[in-house]
Amino acid sequence: LRLALHLDPEHALALVTLGDIFERLKRTDRAIEVYNRIPKTSPVRPSADVQIGLGLEQLGRGDEAVAHLEALVESRPQDIDALTALGNVLRSRKRWEEAAAVYTRAIERIGTPDRGHWTLFYFRGSAFERAKQWPKAEADLKKALELIPEQQSAGRAQVLNYLGYANRKLGRFDAA
Numbered sequence: 516l517r518l519a520l521h522l523d524p525e526h527a528l529a530l531v532t533l534g535d536i537f538e539r540l541k542r543t544d545r546a547i548e549v550y551n552r553i554p555k556t557s558p559v560r561p562s563a564d565v566q567i568g569l570g571l572e573q574l575g576r577g578d579e580a581v582a583h584l585e586a587l588v589e590s591r592p593q594d595i596d597a598l599t600a601l602g603n604v605l606r607s608r609k610r611w612e613e614a615a616a617v618y619t620r621a622i623e624r625i626g627t628p629d630r631g632h633w634t635l636f637y638f639r640g641s642a643f644e645r646a647k648q649w650p651k652a653e654a655d656l657k658k659a660l661e662l663i664p665e666q667q668s669a670g671r672a673q674v675l676n677y678l679g680y681a682n683r684k685l686g687r688f689d690a691a
Contacts, residue, residue, distance in 0.1 A: 527557035611646035
């Protein structure tokens with residue numbers, strides 16, 4: 516990668532790969548530096564921009580992460596990845612209602628959801644549950660289950676577990 520970047524310092528695929536390696540090495544600061552070097556015109560820049568926002572959150576720079584991702588969403592309102600990342604950062608910062616609103620925007624943009632969208636409903640459902648909006652949370656969690664019908668799916672188990680704990684917390688059934 517270093518040789519490729521020596522020959523072409525703006526080689527987008529080499530930069531994104533190097534950024535990914537830095538992330539795996541838990542060198543998020545370096546990953547962000549590398550992602551920022553990707554040319555704005557590159558087709559991989561939108562993904563790099565999202566990774567920058569997530570990296571800022573990992574570095575404990577949450578306000579900066581939110582501002583970065585909000586700017587992305589403002590400039591690319593149809594970008595579901597940017598919306599999802601913003602929702603995830605807001606959720607990690609315990610800004611439940613704001614996170615749910617952002618996930619709602621992402622869900623509205625996907626049209627008819629398919630199996631790959633179950634996480635949006637799961638994330639929004641968890642945000643609604645934390646915001647004490649159980650009917651909305653339950654509907655989203657059930658929608659997530661509907662999108663992942665395979666009994667052996669880890670995602671399905673995750674959603675069922677969340678539903679179980681939430682129902683227990685609400686006193687809907689006693690633990691045996």
